Amino acid sequence: MPEPISTFPHYRLYINGEFTDGQGSAVLSTMAPFTGKTWATVPDATDQDVDAAIAAARRAFDQGPWPRLTPQQRAGYLRKLAELVARDAEKFAKLESTDNGKLYREMVGQWRYLPEWLHYYAGLAVSDIGAVLPSDKPNFTAVTRREPVGVVVAITPWNSPGLLMLWKLAPALAAGCTFIVKPSEHTPVSTAAFAELVHEAGLPPGVFNVVSGAGRVGARLVGDPRVDKVAFTGSDGVGRVIAQAAAANFTRVSLELGGKSPQIVFEDANLELAANGVISGIFAAAGQTCMAGSRLLVQRSIADKLIAAVLERVAAIRLGDPDHPETQMGPIATQPQYEKILALIEAAKAEGATVAAGGKASPLGGLFVEPTVLTDVTSAMRIVNEEVFGPVLSILTFDDEEDAIRQANDTRYGLAAGIWTNDIGRANRVSLRVRAGSVWINAYRTVGPFAPFGGFGHSGIGRENGHQGLAEFQETKTIWTELSGKTRDPFLLG
Numbered sequence: 001m002p003e004p005i006s007t008f009p010h011y012r013l014y015i016n017g018e019f020t021d022g023q024g025s026a027v028l029s030t031m032a033p034f035t036g037k038t039w040a041t042v043p044d045a046t047d048q049d050v051d052a053a054i055a056a057a058r059r060a061f062d063q064g065p066w067p068r069l070t071p072q073q074r075a076g077y078l079r080k081l082a083e084l085v086a087r088d089a090e091k092f093a094k095l096e097s098t099d100n101g102k103l104y105r106e107m108v109g110q111w112r113y114l115p116e117w118l119h120y121y122a123g124l125a126v127s128d129i130g131a132v133l134p135s136d137k138p139n140f141t142a143v144t145r146r147e148p149v150g151v152v153v154a155i156t157p158w159n160s161p162g163l164l165m166l167w168k169l170a171p172a173l174a175a176g177c178t179f180i181v182k183p184s185e186h187t188p189v190s191t192a193a194f195a196e197l198v199h200e201a202g203l204p205p206g207v208f209n210v211v212s213g214a215g216r217v218g219a220r221l222v223g224d225p226r227v228d229k230v231a232f233t234g235s236d237g238v239g240r241v242i243a244q245a246a247a248a249n250f251t252r253v254s255l256e257l258g259g260k261s262p263q264i265v266f267e268d269a270n271l272e273l274a275a276n277g278v279i280s281g282i283f284a285a286a287g288q289t290c291m292a293g294s295r296l297l298v299q300r301s302i303a304d305k306l307i308a309a310v311l312e313r314v315a316a317i318r319l320g321d322p323d324h325p326e327t328q329m330g331p332i333a334t335q336p337q338y339e340k341i342l343a344l345i346e347a348a349k350a351e352g353a354t355v356a357a358g359g360k361a362s363p364l365g366g367l368f369v370e371p372t373v374l375t376d377v378t379s380a381m382r383i384v385n386e387e388v389f390g391p392v393l394s395i396l397t398f399d400d401e402e403d404a405i406r407q408a409n410d411t412r413y414g415l416a417a418g419i420w421t422n423d424i425g426r427a428n429r430v431s432l433r434v435r436a437g438s439v440w441i442n443a444y445r446t447v448g449p450f451a452p453f454g455g456f457g458h459s460g461i462g463r464e465n466g467h468q469g470l471a472e473f474q475e476t477k478t479i480w481t482e483l484s485g486k487t488r489d490p491f492l493l494g
Helices: 047-062 071-087 089-100 104-113 115-127 161-175 189-201 215-222 236-247 271-287 300-315 335-350 401-408 424-433 466-471
Strands: 003-005 008-010 013-015 018-020 027-032 037-043 140-148 151-155 178-182 208-210 229-233 252-256 262-265 295-299 354-357 372-375 392-398 416-420 438-441 474-482
Touching: 013 047, 013 189, 027 089, 037 089, 037 189, 047 151, 047 178, 047 208, 047 215, 071 089, 071 115, 071 161, 071 189, 089 104, 089 161, 089 189, 104 115, 104 161, 115 161, 115 466, 151 161, 151 215, 161 178, 161 189, 161 229, 161 466, 178 215, 189 208, 215 236, 229 236, 236 252, 262 271, 262 401, 271 300, 271 392, 271 416, 295 300, 295 401, 300 354, 300 372, 300 392, 335 372, 335 392, 392 401, 401 424, 416 424, 424 438
Parallel strands: 008 037, 151 178, 151 229, 178 208, 229 252, 262 295, 262 416, 295 392, 372 392, 416 438
Antiparallel strands: 003 008, 013 018, 013 208, 027 037, 140 474, 354 372
16 A cells, blocks of 8 residues: 655555565655656565565465466456456556656556456456367377466566556466566556555465566566566567576566567558558657557658658647647656667767657657657668667668568567558568568557467567467476276386
8 A cells, every 4th residue: 555755655565465665774766757756656675575575476376275266266356356457447547657658548548458358367267278188099098287387477667567567467367376576666656556456356465466676676586496487578688688597497488578660551551541550650658669660661652652641740749748638749758768769869860860850859858759750761770770669760661562571571579560551462461471479450559468469589489468378377287097907018108
């Protein structure tokens, strides 16, 4: 429960079913990107706090009731939690909008949709089944059984902390796992507050735990041999570090990492729809989404017309207070990210890119960056190869379908892609050849609990959502049963 420290709301750790300030006295201040001022605090968890959370989750899995509940019972808890999220969606939208600067109306829509993840995995919990295998041995039956992987650590980013926690939490709970989440130190509030809903839903102690802190806390969680699985969302650089640390204990990992996703617009596309899709793909959420369509690949014959339509829409984007319904783009979430975006724009200009729109800090001040469009870019430039995670669109042209596919795949990432065309044959051909985990045809930025999400290459390992998302938190066990009761030669296999 939040308690006031000085003039700011203070949110506590949640360990073994109890709210606590932990073993230390240090606190982390979280800044509201729009005002630039501290608005809340959380504990900076100590090593002892991290150990307590791991011990609680381990005990809850090894000795507690959660993995041994029936799937129907776990589904009941998930549905109760879904009801509480739906009840408090507006509250959590406000917390998250204040913490990371995203539009309140976007956050309201997101939090109102989040209960669907809990309902979906409640359904999978009671319908997920093993299999009776077609044994070629008449004296044996062989069946498979799906079992929870164990203690799960989730490390979530600052751009969508609630959404990306639920993408991990819902399937983990459905599978019977216990859970520890470490939110970004920049945006910990909605996650810390979410523990109140878990507490109200009555989940057994140790099933869900929250520890806040910087990278030190995450490193201790990932490196602990008592942890069975790490689920991470963030950059490919940090993902590599996590994978290497987890490998020391053979800890399973799923990594949802970055992207440099292409939007491919062919000459037969509806240009009005395509222009709107391009704007949504890169300037919604100020470009701070892993699936941002940051590379626009447009067929040369229509390039001038489409670029003009995009620039017209960019010029009309309204920056401002995320609370105001007319605002279309809020501030950048953190000071380091703000500085990174501006530095990459400057690097692009130095390499020869032309700034067709924006290209600098906004006159509004604070952490606002102008929506930026760059032309005359080449595939060798940093701006085309590195994930900016900001409102920066790089435009390249292509000649034909083969050229479009080649350029789309000219990246170490492979998270998402958009294809804009009225030729259904072309749409399907290109969708099959573009190396990306999600491909939208004449659309962009659509997700759902039933649809697997994840990437190729440096965009990660594993999938979230859908049946595959549940499997990430399960082990498969094969059980052989001998039927004849006859003595067999002990030196023969099978």
